[in-house]
Amino acid sequence: MQGGLLSILLLGFTLGIKHATEPDHVIAVSTIASRTKKLSRSSLAGVFWGLGHTATLLIIGVTAVVLGQHIPENVASALEFFVGLMLVYLGLNGLRKSRTVAGKGNHQHFHKKSFVIGVIHGLAGSAAMVLLSATNADTGSEAFQFILIFGAGTVVGMLLFTTMLGLPFLVTSRKAIPVFLMRATSLISVLYGLYYMVQTGSGFFI
Template sequence: MTEAALNVLSFLFLGFFLGMRHATDADHVVAIATIVSRERSVVGSALIGAAWGVGHTVTVMAVGAAIIVFGVVIPPRLGMSMEFAVGIMLVLLGVLTLTGSRADGAAHAHVPDVHDHLHAHGDYLHRHLHGHGPGAHGHADEQTPLARLDCGFGRIALYGWLRPFVVGLVHGLAGSAAVALMILSVIRETVAALGYLLLFGLGTIVGMMLITLILSAPFTFTAVNLPKFNWRLRVASGLVSFAFGVVLIYGIGFAEGGLFTDAPIWEPH
């Protein structure tokens, strides 16, 4: 094997480990922690991480291939818009988590003998804090959130992975240009550069699965043994996601050289 081939092979393996490192970026961890905060299964959490990683890889491959193969140039305002979308998504994740936690916390605070387990309203299967005494259920049967969607698609296995997949897609948009530009500065061969992107994506999937396994452990344990503390953890994850999203929105959109200024300055990172 020639020295050039060894260098390319080494760089490809480096892409895999850099993908694992990429999964630990703060905005990625915050987003996935918010998603797995209501997960009750460690295995389910790992699959959520895999779905996020697949979504991220799809976008990185698509955008990166356009830059590497076709020489597409991303304007600064478009690049910043993709990163701005991550901030919006984190805010929405935080709001959804806090809204659900508020409802659960209200039921837990005012109604005795409440608990959390899987139960059904006809064919609508879900879980939330509730009791079996008068007025202790927490909501009327017809007031279940997203009931129509869950009833229509809840039996489809992929339905539960759709949200992390979409979140991964958005995060892939924010970082794909930087990854592709870094590759082009080192690897000039198209096939080798695309191979790097693929291994980078595989590393991201593996890394995010490991992260979700670690993050899900306290949520899974406290959901069964310490329901009040579990509620506090979910509130904390929602607040962190919301606050982190607001900081990103301000920094990318309104700070000096931001998206909504006259002369946006974009440095892919």
């Protein structure tokens, strides 16, 4: 029994790392992390995204597993569509802010925004997460452990990505590079957000 639970938790951690690198997650966090030249801020943007993502999954996921309920498909589609809207907003906002000097901004603001983005992604991904937890976990306690270790995997995965994103800024002091990166990630965010809305909107509106 213990061996089986350990295997489930190990699976959860591995899936968490993989989950963190999904395109919509990476693009959304990149719009935040690319606005600073400080490696610590870039890295912590990933950490706070993971914390927000995990907090949502714990609240919604465990509650749904304990009650034996799943998120309705139309609600899940609506939440996914909202993620697309968020990506477009982040991209447009990033393009607007790229006109100012990159690298400025409040430390706390970075973390709050990353946390909120993580919460939204947690809402959108909670339906699949709950289904996976319910399939492998026998009790609410096991579901809690699974989601918690899954969340730890997302934190580690996003921390690694945002740290790698910030590494180039350690070897340069030129402001043109972060400005270019801000604009590039923002444009990608807008385009992918529109694509994501088209893909998820069919299940939402139909």
